[in-house]
Amino acid sequence: MQPIAIQLGKPWIVAELRTDGFAEAARRLADGPVYYVVVDPRFAEKLARIFASAPGAANLRVLVHGRDDPDQIPEAAPVYLTRLARERLPDRSRLKQIMPQARVFTPDTARQIFTFILRANLAALAE
Known part of the structure; x- marks a missing residue:
């Protein structure tokens, strides 16, 4: 090209893309549910493809802001928020394990x- x-x-x-953030999430998937909150449904689909072959892939939970209810995320679950999701999610105080924002x-x-x-x-x- x-x-x-x-x-x-x-x-x-x-x-x-940086792979370190995805590697950490993949490691956590083996231990239990890992949540991503995204704004773009296309990124939700991409995350499913990225983690499809990871051990514990069935533990991936991707929520799309404005479509899915973030209240379904357990308080203690690890949560990755995209930059826009961070800006648009009004109250994140009940979520105890929000992962640090990483550059993609x-x-x-x-x-x-x-x-x-x-x-x-x-x-x-x-x-």
């Missing part, structure tokens, strides 16, 4: 995306 992008004069970014993209990918956005905006200003 990269040669085609170069021939067409289009940008090319390979997005790499590797630092190199984040740098590539930032550089692309910066260059695109500078080019738009120059027009």
Whole structure:
């Protein structure tokens, strides 16, 4: 794909995800239910694919904010919240094991995306 992008004069970014957060969640799945609260249902589907082969995959519980009831999450269950879910979930006080927010993209990918956005905006200003 990269040669085609170069021939067409289009940008090319390979997005790499950090795996450390997913590895920790996979480890926890073997011990019992692990909850994710997401905003985008497509990410819910992606999480199911990511953890499909993990031991304890049946313990994955993905809730979509606005569709599923977060009150079904047991107080002591480990919970991962996406950034938008954190912003939109009004009261998280009863949840005792909210995992720290982690970056999804590797630092190199984040740098590539930032550089692309910066260059695109500078080019738009120059027009």
